[in-house]
Amino acid sequence: MANIAVARIKREFKEVVNDQGVAQSQIKVHLVDDKFTELKGEIAGPPDTPYEGGRFHLKITIPETYPFNPPKVVFKTKIWHPNISSVTGAICLDILKDQWAAAMTLRTVLLSLQALLANAEPDDPQDAVVAKQYKETQEIFQKTARHWANIYAGAPNRVPECEDKIAQLKQMGFDDDKSRTALSTTNWDVPRALESLFN
Numbered sequence: 001m002a003n004i005a006v007a008r009i010k011r012e013f014k015e016v017v018n019d020q021g022v023a024q025s026q027i028k029v030h031l032v033d034d035k036f037t038e039l040k041g042e043i044a045g046p047p048d049t050p051y052e053g054g055r056f057h058l059k060i061t062i063p064e065t066y067p068f069n070p071p072k073v074v075f076k077t078k079i080w081h082p083n084i085s086s087v088t089g090a091i092c093l094d095i096l097k098d099q100w101a102a103a104m105t106l107r108t109v110l111l112s113l114q115a116l117l118a119n120a121e122p123d124d125p126q127d128a129v130v131a132k133q134y135k136e137t138q139e140i141f142q143k144t145a146r147h148w149a150n151i152y153a154g155a156p157n158r159v160p161e162c163e164d165k166i167a168q169l170k171q172m173g174f175d176d177d178k179s180r181t182a183l184s185t186t187n188w189d190v191p192r193a194l195e196s197l198f199n
Contacts, residue, residue, distance in 0.1 A: 005066040009036045012106040019107060027110045029060070037062050041073070041110055045155060046118040050145035051079070054153030058113070059089075060106070070100035071109060080141075080148040080184060082122040082131035091116075092126035129185050137187060144184045151180070165190055169197070 013036065016022050016029045026044030041058035045051025056079060061072040073096060075089035083092045095104060095112055125131030134141045147162040149155035162180075165188055169179035174197055186192035 002064045005062060005064055006036050008067050009039075009062050009106065013039070015105065016107050016110065022107060022110070025111065025114060027114060029106065029110065039106075040076075041113075043110060043114045043117070045149055045153065046114055049118050050142050050157075051081075051117050051149045051153065052155060053157065054149040054155035056117075056153050058110075060109075067102045067104070070096045070104075071106070072096075073109060073113070078148060078152040080130055080145040081117065082120045082125045082127060082134045083116055085126050086130060086148075086181070086184070087127075090126055092121075092124060094124075133187065140187050144188070148180075148184070162188065165193075169193065 013029060013031070016027070028042040030040045030042075032038040032040055039060040039062070041060050043056050043058065045054035045056065055077070057076040059074050059076050063069050063072065073091055075084050075091065078086065078089070080086055084090070091113070093112060093116055095101075095109065120131075120134060122131040122134045130141070133144065143159055143162065146155070146157050147159040150158050162183070165183050166176065166179045168190060169183070170176065172194075174182075178197060179193070182193035182196045183190070186196060
């Protein structure tokens with residue numbers, strides 16, 4: 001890895017670890033290897049969002065061309081959000097693509113991702129199904145996002161209605177994840193979810 005990238009990421013890593021504001025936002029970063037090419041990030045779900053109380057893990061890969069190119073970041077924790085793929089964890093955020101500037105830092109990225117959880121951009125989605133639900137049935141979106149945050153990110157707010165419907169599909173022999181995905185993408189309509197599972 002280019003020396004400029006290593007020197008820069010080492011400095012930024014320390015900045016994130018020692019920053020009080022970052023700590024108060026409940027954002028953490030850890031090294032995966034000593035080469036500083038791969039990091040693990042963790043962000044807390046922001047208050048007053050369906051993600052509140054959840055811990056979301058990120059994989060951060062630093063390219064050799066850093067800081068002239070953005071880090072590659074994906075969510076390792078499954079999440080229901082218009083700008084994050086519910087399947088791959090890929091993120092649609094302008095600063096991770098064409099709006100990146102060399103002056104931006106790891107701290108900027110982590111705080112921006114946390115802000116994205118509170119302020120979705122459904123008109124520039126990564127996950128079209130989630131974005132459609134967000135725009136057309138906000139109440140169902142909130143319920144689904146809260147359920148996913150509870151199941152995958154350890155958020156405290158359970159959604160018994162969602163759990164009951166998943167239990168119905170599990171009794172028919174479908175596994176947890178497949179049932180959850182089918183129900184989430186069909187607005188928790190059991191017959192439609194079954195149809196999608198059989199197709």
